[in-house]
Amino acid sequence: MSDAIRVLIVDDEEDFRTNLVKLLGISPNITAEAVGSGEAALEWLAANPCDVVLLDVKMPGLAAHGTLKRIRDGGYPVEVIILTGHASVDDAVELMNLGAFDYLLKPCSTREIVKKVTWAFESHTGKK
Amino acid sequence: MAPTGLLATLKRLFGSAPALSPEQEEELRRLHLERCHNFKLLLAANNRALEVMSDMEEALRGERAFGAGYVREACTRVASEVFAMVRGLTSLAPGRYDGLLPRFRAIQAEINTAVLAAPVPASGPLVRPLADLAAADLDQAGSKLANLGELARALGATIPRGFAVTAAGFARFMSHNDLQAEVDRRIQAADASRLDELYALSSSLQGFIASAPLPPDLEAAIREQAAALSAAAGEGLLLAVRSSAIGEDALGATFAGQYHTELGVEPDEAVQAYREVVAAKYGVTAMTYRLVRGIPDEAVPMCVGVMEMVDAAASGVAYSRDPMRPADGSGGRLLIEAVPGLPKAVVDGSAAVDRFLVDRDPLALARVEAARKEFRYAPSAGAGLDRIPLAPEEAGQPCLDEARVLAVARLALAAEQHFNGPQDLEWAFDPAGRLVLLQCRPLKEAAAEAAAAPPPGPANRDLPVLLAGGVAASPGAGAGEAFAARKDADALRFPPGGVLVVAQALPFWATLLSRAAAVVAERGSAAGHLANVAREYGVPALFGLPGALAGLEGAGLVTVDADGRRVLPGDATRDLPRRERPRNLMLGSPVLALLEGAARHIVPLTLLDPSAPDFAPEGCATLHDVTRYCHEKSVEEMFSQGADLPLPTHAAKRLSVDGRAMQYWVIDLGDGIAGQVEGKAVPLEQIASAPMLALWRGMTAAPWAGPPVDAKGFMSVLAGSASNPDLDPGAASAFAEKNYFMIASDFCSLQSRFGYHFSTVEALIGDEDAGNYLSFRFKGGAADHGRRTRRAEMIAELLEELGFRCETKADALFARMEGYGRQFMEERLAALGHVIVHTRQMDMAMADAAQAGAFKARLLTDITGRLGVRPGP
Secondary structure, three states: OOOOEEEEEEOOOHHHHHHHHHHHHHOOOEEEEEEOOHHHHHHHHHHOOOOEEEEOOOOOOOOHHHHHHHHHHOOOOOEEEEEEOOOOHHHHHHHHHOOOOEEEEOOOOHHHHHHHHHHHHHHHHHHO | OOOOHHHHHHHHHHOOOOOOOHHHHHHHHHHHHHHHHHHHHHHHHHHHHHHHHHHHHHHHOOOOOOOHHHHHHHHHHHHHHHHHHHHHHHHHOOOOOOOHHHHHHHHHHHHHHHHHOOOOHHHOOOEEEHHHOOHHHHHHHHHHHHHHHHHHHHHOOEOOOEEEEOHHHHHHHHHHHHHHHHHHHHHHHOOOOOHHHHHHHHHHHHHHHHOOOOOHHHHHHHHHHHHHHHHHHOOOOOEEEEEEEOOOOOOOOOOOOOOOEEEEEOHHHHHHHHHHHHHHHHOHHHHHHHHHHOOOHHHOOEEEEEEEOOOOOEEEEEEOOOOOOOOOOOOOOEEEEEEEEOOHHHHHOOOOOEEEEEEEOOEEEEEEEOOOOOEEEEEEOOOEEEEEEOOHHHHOOOOOOHHHHHHHHHHHHHHHHHOOOOEEEEEEEOOOOOEEEEEEEEOHHHHHHHHHOOOOOOOOOOOOOOEEOOEEEEOOEEEEEEEEEOOHHHHHHOOOOOEEEEEEOOHHHHHHHOOOOEEEEEEOOOOOHHHHHHHHHOOOEEEOOOOHHHHHOOOOEEEEEOOOOEEEEOOOOOOOOOOOOOOOOOOOOHHHHHHHHHHOOOOOOOOOOOOOOOOOHHHOOOHHHHHHHHHHHHHHHHHHOHHHOOOOHHHOEEEEEOOEEEEEEEEEOOOOEOOOOOOOEEEHHHEOOHHHHHHHHHHHOOOOOOOOOOHHHHHHHHHHHHHOHHHOOOHHHHHHOOEEEEEEOOEEEEEEEEOOEEEEEEEEOOOOHHHOEEEEEEEEOOOOHHHHHHHHHHHHHHHHHOOOEEEEEOOEEEEEEEOOOHHHHHHHHHHHHHHHHHOOOHHHHOOOHHHHHHHHHHHHHHHHHOOOOOOOO
């Protein structure tokens, strides 16, 4: 696979997403972009190709549940990984049941995120 | 077994028509890739789930303190990993495990109920005396202060007089006049991505908090406590006011730059100093740190310690293990760094310090490195610290004598023992010569190394040792007859009260644990199923001990000293020091009760025997059971179903070696071939699948000697061919059958017909040992049933000697191996390659057991000799 994995980070914390874009960008086979809300993520997905979405749970406006549902309903061919500081058993299972690939808790090492993104990408190419 | 799931779908989709359209071929390729990928994910989730469970067990024993946040996180992690396994299994075999999700849901509901019963730390007292605190109070006072109180209570250590303003006090402050709401509003309004705005925001928040009124009850409580301190200490008392943030350990974050200390505070200024320290939560460094690491603002309540400032004659830090050399053969020396006066220079590294190295056993001063010191620091009202020049004769002298060094060392060792791991202490000698403990926290970097270091102990140092090393997967010591179990069938001969010695810590062995005195495994981790069950049964376990099988087989009575990570001859249990059970730091705390309530539905493993009738979704009582069930069934599905999928042969390339076309074709699932392939053939050099290359090496290392025919054997082949409908197309076409490799960079499967027998090899070998697996299925032959069966049994014996787990049913053999490292797995794969090539038509020569034995010996010699594969599991 010569093409880089295209990752979209959705998080209302500007510092967090900016930093993560930078950290993921170090990985040679990942290109990362970021937006600040679920609504912006949907707009972005409508206009740009994407493989993996890293989605925060608690955001103003459309939170993770709503965003994930709309991503699924919109038929976007992406895998969604939840990346959140919010530890909740029910949310984790609920979101995975809605089709999220994984549920990661912040703080989370970049290595772990890269690994999960890669696996999500492999799943996603498998299903295409 | 009737085809179900994926296979049935495929049969429906493709029927048995030999020619598939390119689209169907592509769909098949995708299905194979997905199957392989799902299995990899499932094994990884299994691994992670077990790690979290093992960590929860450790927390349950209270070997470290933890807060309610830890419980929520651990439960969330474990639930998401186990859910991923359930989902993975369901997609490997749709419709076959429908009972599993409802079972998982029911357990999830129980866990959630338990977790939601979390105590609210914000509801306790607003202030608490330091001396009343215990480690379990970290949700109320932060770990820094809680640890200090714990050591004062448990060890009688002298600590500064003082009190904590608790998380409840902080919550009270932040809710007074909607302070938190205003803070949140200002954060929302600012563009924290711009550095100038961040500085402005930080400054505005800190100013706002530092001038906010305290609720009257909180202010009264702080004033009352400060006045009491003043009364107890007498005239001239100065205070140190420092932060003690919650969540430091639970979040695995260092909170660099988060701490703030106000020094030289007059008692009647305690309230203002409290505000300043709380305000420091919104310092630029601290805010940036939280934002970048994604730690929510509300997850970090700021607890504050208000304590007397000790006017130190000398002070410094002590590491109960030298962080630079935690295991240098001396059992880990202690390192003490000290200066005259207050420990400013030691803590911030701003000036030269004296260093003392101390041997731990027996305790003795080993080395002194005196530095040339120019100043000492003393408390100063308002200014915090005064810098006082040292007299020239004092400057070059060590600031501690031997007795004081040893006193500090003893305190550090006591703290290490109490908290079950290396510690980092801050201490001072007051003018009266009393040793005062100022701070104590775990020394994380050294902890892992210390755990791997050989254990010291004067009482047992001289005992003879059979084997040493490994990890203590379950604590304690036990003695019994050593019993080396190499294959599953050996379980039946296990003597009650024996010491079980196995190659790999597989869950299969769990059924023997209730009858074992101890268990030793050459490979395995403390996080595995078997370790879990061993701990649950209280059976000492030592895993990761290379050479255990060879070293202990026939050794008679032995003692497994798991704590000492060694095996001793005879029954030495009485010579070993009585192990002090690490005390449970969380005993009686509501947070421990919270964890217990949740862990009850997660950690215990009740589903032990895969062949028992209750090994079913309905039999799963805990998430550990679900994990075990998914793991077992996914392996089964992977091997029994997946290998029967039709192959997408359309895109296959013929393998060529040195320009010669082979009778093998290669199907690339994704990244198994490097570069572009021109034409219909792929040269071996372009194969980028490590498992395929290992297998190929084994297949080609030795030329096939041809069928070992004798007259009767040949007759037997002819007869078998005539009566076996599978072989109807005739001998010629069976020999001409194409053999397919299906590959990815970390995967290889080979379906082949060699002569009259059919075999499938599958291998997934990647970076994570836990996700590695090998399987080998073998069936058929043209000779009579007795000969074919003898061959299957002979191969099974051979593979068991190489560490495979085998099952035979008549002439069918199923062998598997999982969880070993890359090199080991690749060697075994090469051995399989040799076996599949060199056993063709060998059934003809399997007239009796003697012939079979001779063949086995020759194969094993070839495998070890030509392929360089080490025998043994």
